Amino acid sequence: MSTGNELRLHPSQLESASRTQGSLLILGFIFIAVNMRAPLTSVGPLIGSIRDSLGISSTLAGSITTLPLLAFALLSPFAPALARRYGMERVLLYALIALVLGTALRSATNGLGALFGGTILIGLAIAVCNVLLPSLIKREYSHKIGMMTGIYSVSMNLCGAIATGISVPLASHIWLGWRGVLGFWGILALIAILIWLPQLHNRRASSPAASGAAIMQGNIWRSPLAWKVTLFMGLQSLFLYITINRLPEILVERGMSSSTAGWMLSLMQFALLPCTFIVPILAGRMKNQQPLVIVCALLYLIGFGGLFFRNISLVPLWAIILGIAGGISFSLAMMFFSLRTRHAQEAARLSGMAQSVGYLLAAIGPVLFGMLHDMLGSWTSSLLMLVTASVLIAVFGMGASRNQYIGETN
Numbered sequence: 001m002s003t004g005n006e007l008r009l010h011p012s013q014l015e016s017a018s019r020t021q022g023s024l025l026i027l028g029f030i031f032i033a034v035n036m037r038a039p040l041t042s043v044g045p046l047i048g049s050i051r052d053s054l055g056i057s058s059t060l061a062g063s064i065t066t067l068p069l070l071a072f073a074l075l076s077p078f079a080p081a082l083a084r085r086y087g088m089e090r091v092l093l094y095a096l097i098a099l100v101l102g103t104a105l106r107s108a109t110n111g112l113g114a115l116f117g118g119t120i121l122i123g124l125a126i127a128v129c130n131v132l133l134p135s136l137i138k139r140e141y142s143h144k145i146g147m148m149t150g151i152y153s154v155s156m157n158l159c160g161a162i163a164t165g166i167s168v169p170l171a172s173h174i175w176l177g178w179r180g181v182l183g184f185w186g187i188l189a190l191i192a193i194l195i196w197l198p199q200l201h202n203r204r205a206s207s208p209a210a211s212g213a214a215i216m217q218g219n220i221w222r223s224p225l226a227w228k229v230t231l232f233m234g235l236q237s238l239f240l241y242i243t244i245n246r247l248p249e250i251l252v253e254r255g256m257s258s259s260t261a262g263w264m265l266s267l268m269q270f271a272l273l274p275c276t277f278i279v280p281i282l283a284g285r286m287k288n289q290q291p292l293v294i295v296c297a298l299l300y301l302i303g304f305g306g307l308f309f310r311n312i313s314l315v316p317l318w319a320i321i322l323g324i325a326g327g328i329s330f331s332l333a334m335m336f337f338s339l340r341t342r343h344a345q346e347a348a349r350l351s352g353m354a355q356s357v358g359y360l361l362a363a364i365g366p367v368l369f370g371m372l373h374d375m376l377g378s379w380t381s382s383l384l385m386l387v388t389a390s391v392l393i394a395v396f397g398m399g400a401s402r403n404q405y406i407g408e409t410n
Contacts, residue, residue, distance in 0.1 A: 024198050025140065026151075029133070031192035032092060033152045036129050037160025039103060039122050039185045040068050042167045044244070045262075049171060049178045054112065064119055069241070071123025072130060072359035079131035080348035088132055088139075088344075089199040095132075096196060099125035099189045107183030127359075131351045134337040139344035146284025149334050153276035157330075159188075161269040220349045223406050228399035229336045233354040235393040236329035238365035239300065242386065243268065243322060245366040250379050256312050264315055268323040275327025283335045289401035292328055297394035299325035304386040307379075329393065333358075336400050350406060 043050075043065055051061035082091045098121055106118025133152060141148040163185070171181045220226050247268070248261035256264075283289045303322035306314060337354065341347040372382040 024195065028192065028196040028199060029136065029148075030151065030155045031188070031195050032096065032129055032133060033155035034159040035096070035099060035185070035189050035192055036126050036133075036156045038163035038188065039099065039126070039182070040065070041160040042163040042182060042185060045164060045167045046171055046178045046181065050115075053178065054110075054115070056112070064115070065245070066363050067116065067119045068123030068126065069359045069363035071120055072127040073356050073363065075124050075127040076131050076352045076356035076359070078352070079128045080135070080345060080352050082128070083132055083135070083348055084345060088136060088348075089196070091128060092132055092136075093193065093196055093200065095125045095128040096189055096193045098122075100186050100193065103183060103186035103189060107179040107186075127355070130355050131348060134334055134351045135344045135348035138338040138341065138347040145335065145338045146281040149280035149284075149331065149338070150277040153280065153331055153334060154273060157269070157273055157276050157327075161266070161273070164269065165266060220346075220353055220406060225340060225400070225402075225404065225406050225408075226350055226353060228396045229333070229340055229350060230354040230357045231396040232329070232336070232393060232400045233333040234358040234361040235389055235396065236326065236333055237358040237362035238389065239322075239329070239386065239393075240326055241362040242365045242369050243326075246369055246382075247319075250307065251312065251315060253379070254310055254312055256315065264319045267316060268319040268326070271320040271323025272327035272330070275324055276331050279328050279331035280335050283332060283339070288403045289332055289335070289339075290398055292332060293394060293397035293401050296325050296328040296332065297390055297397065299328070300390035300393065301387060304383055304390060307383055329397075332397065332401070340400065340404070341406055346406060 047061050047064065050064065051057070054061075079091070086094075102118045102121030102125060104118070105114050105121065108114065134149070137145055137148045137152065167181050170176055170184070171178045176184075244265065248258065248265055251261040251264060252258055279292060283292060286292070299321050303318050303325055306318035306321070333354070337347045337351040341350055369382045369385065372385060373379055375381075
C-alpha cells in the first residue's frame with residue numbers, strides 16, 4: 001500500500017512547513033494590500049503633467065481619478081460570486097495579473113484609449129482585491145481579525161501615502177516622467193503575483209464549493225444591518241475623497257500657498273495611519289464598537305466645523321483631527337465586514353455590497369461638493385453638507401456597531 005509523503009514527515013517538519021505556508025500567506029496578503037492604493041494615489045499629483053503632455057482638458061484629466069471609483073462600484077457586487085465559482089486564491093491571482101496589465105497599458109502608449117482602458121482595468125482589479133481581502137481575513141484569521149485588519153489597513157494606506165508624496169519628485173527626472181512613475185507600481189504587483197502563486201497549491205483543499213457552502217441564504221441587499229454597514233462605509237469613503245480632491249483648493253482660496261496646502265493633505269493622511277492599526281485591534285476586543293463610532297463622528301464634526309474658520313494657522317489641527325477620524329471610520333468599516341457576518345463568503349457579500357455603494361458615493365461626492373460651491377459662490381454650503389453627513393455617519397455607525405450578525409432580527 002502506497003503511503004503519502006506527508007505521512008513520512010517528522011511532526012517537527014510538518015510544523016515547520018505549516019509555519020512557512022502561514023508566513024507566505026501573510027506576506028502575500030501584505031503585498032496585495034500595498035497594491036490597492038498606490039496605483040491610484042500616485043495619479044492625483046501628476047494630473048497636471050498628464051494633461052499638458054496629452055493636450056487634454058482638465059475635466060478629462062480629472063476623470064482619470066474618477067474612473068477607478070466607478071469600476072469599484074460596478075464590479076464589487078460580483079466579486080463574491082467569482083470567488084465562489086473559481087476559488088478566492090485563484091481570483092485574487094487573476095486580479096493581480098489584470099493589475100499588471102492595466103498598469104502597463106496605462107503607461108506604455110501615447111493613446112488616450114490605452115490610458116483610460118488601463119485605468120479602468122486597474123480599477124476592476126483593485127475592486128476584486130478590496131472585496132475579497134476582508135473575506136480572506138475572516139476565513140484564515142477568525143481569531144485575529146483585529147490584528148490582521150490593522151496590518152492590511154496600514155500596508156494599504158502607508159503605501160498609498162508614500163505614492164502620493166514621491167510621484168512628483170520621481171516624475172521630475174527626464175528619463176522617467178509621469179509614464180515611468182505610473183508604470184513603476186506594476187513592479188510591486190509582479191512581486192505580489194510571485195509571492196501569491198504558492199497559495200494556489202497550499203489552499204487547494206479550500207475549494208470554491210466548500211468555501212461557499214455555509215453562506216447566508218437570502219438577499220443581503222434586503223438586510224437593514226447590511227444597509228447600515230453600507231451607508232457607514234459610503235459616508236467615510238465620501239469624506240476621504242472629498243478631502244483628498246477639494247481640501248487643497250479650499251485652503252488656497254483661504255490664502256494658503258498651494259505647496260503648504262499639499263502638505264496639509266499629507267499631514268491628514270499620515271495622521272490616519274496609526275489609527276488604521278490600533279482601532280481594528282480595539283474594535284475586535286469590544287462587545288460593540290459604538291464608543292468608537294461616537295468618537296469618530298465627533299472628530300468629523302470638529303474637523304469639518306473648524307474649516308468654517310478662516311484662521312489658516314489652525315488648519316494643521318483640523319487636518320490631524322480629520323485624519324484621525326478617517327482612520328477610525330475606515331478601520332471600523334473594514335472590521336464590520338467580518339464582525340457582522342458569520343462566514344467568509346458572507347463577509348465577501350457584505351463587502352461587495354458596501355464597497356459598491358460606498359465608492360459610488362465617493363465618485364459622486366467631490367462633484368456634488370464642487371457644484372454647491374459653483375452655484376452659491378462659497379464653500380459654506382459645501383462644508384455644511386459634510387457637517388450634516390457627520391451626523392448621519394453617527395446614526396448609521398451606531399446601528400452597524402451593534403453586536404449582531406446579518407440575518408438576525410434587528
